[in-house]
Amino acid sequence: MTELTPAPGPRPGPRPQSFQAPQGDLTLLAGTGNPQLAAKIAAELGVQLLPSEAPRFSEGNVFVRVLENVRGRDVYVIQGVHLPVNDNFMELLFWIDALKRASAQQVTAVIPFFSYSKGDKKDEPRVSIRARVCADALEVAGCDRVLTMDLHSPQIQGFFGIPVDHLYGRHVICDHIQKLNIPDLVVCSPDIGFAKDAAAYADLLGTPVVIGNKLRTGHDETVQALEVIGDVEDKNVLLVDDFTISGGTLIAMADILKQRGAKDIYAAVTHGVLSQGAAPRIGNSVIKKLFMTDTIEYRLDEFPDNIEIIPVAPVFAEAIRSVHDRTSVSQLFPEK
Known part of the structure; x- marks a missing residue:
């Protein structure tokens, strides 16, 4: 049997231990759901909120627009999914889409309260697993990461194909x-x-x-x-x-x-x-x-x-800083 030998040529170098994408500028954007909390988080981090607007038309349609260049930035969109739940969730999707189309390097959805986390299972006939639908929608919109606090069920993190940082209040x-x-x-x-x-x-x-x-x-x-x-x-x-x-x-x-x-x-x-x-x-x-x-x-x-x-602004600020600096988020919650 003829033994196959590799074609001549330079051998590949040693494989790198890890790869990290280039780090963009840390940028915060406040949706209309949590403007006060967003301002407090920005103050904790010592940054300015990204100029933006989200007017609503008379029939309820929301229009979002980022008013500054975000190309190559790491943007953290602070938007809770609470009353009005569906309006706030759709606005979050639109912010993510707008930022990705504007060439933001990474978009993280900072969701202080994720209301649809209550819909975590199919425990009755003919019902929707709402949290899974929301997770799919966030990913399709272009979300790269989710940062949230006290999900109703921690296993909801498994609904996502992107990283989820789960904070504790x-x-x-x-x-x-x-x-x-x-x-x-x-x-x-x-x-x-x-x-x-x-x-x-x-x-x-x-x-x-x-x-x-x-x-x-x-x-x-x-x-x-x-x-x-x-x-x-x-x-x-x-x-x-x-x-x-x-x-x-x-x-x-x-x-x-x-x-x-x-x-x-x-x-x-x-x-x-x-x-x-x-x-x-x-x-x-x-x-x-x-x-x-x-x-x-x-x-x-x-x-x-x-x-x-x-x-809780200090907790979210520390978590955002840890994500941006690529350090451990879990170290923020030492067990006593």
Whole structure:
């Protein structure tokens, strides 16, 4: 058998260990969903927001335009997907498309709250997996990376074929709560689904954790709290969740905790969605204080005195800087 030999010629050199694309200028663009948060992030990073405009026509059509050259830049579009959810999501897609057509080197969608992350599974016949549809749409529009906070289900990151950096609001919330020096504190998850996250809260705060049990009978946000697994008698309790819409889960569980002998009831969520009437209901509840971050800016009702806002601009600014400098984002969230 004749042995084949390679054709003569220069041998290839050693294969590089890694390749990194050239780094463009860090540029922030604020959509209409989170202008205040975007301004705070820009201030933290010491940069100016990219001039842009997004007028809406009388029938609801949105028109986006970047007012400065972005060729070769790394652009971070700060745009939450919250009320009005569909308008904000479509605007985000249009920003990504406009920037890619203007030859931006990389476009990162910074989504403080991704509302459609609730649609993470097909648990009923003939329903859409909405989060997957949104992930596909972002990629088709040209998005290179997603940076978001507290997805309803972390596995949603697997819906994307592009990198997703998942930030956590519990670290800034726990830092704030620790300064209050609340005695005899216990962390409570409102249901089994958030138990793992509640345990992470408890680990950061150095407290025990208990678990609630709730029943949701439909899609109307009506919740019935059934029981609490664990001892809360003569304890101060911190209810934790990723978001609240109507406040129903937190209020119902707070009532159960009071019936089980708890003293003061606190609550903490990353995303305070708060539909119409939710804030007054929380104000009239047994919840002594609800802590939530500023990932969502719109307000349908005036906030009562027992709602307190915790800023997250420093977290997003640090994450954006880490992504741009190609350093680890996970190092921002050390486990205690």
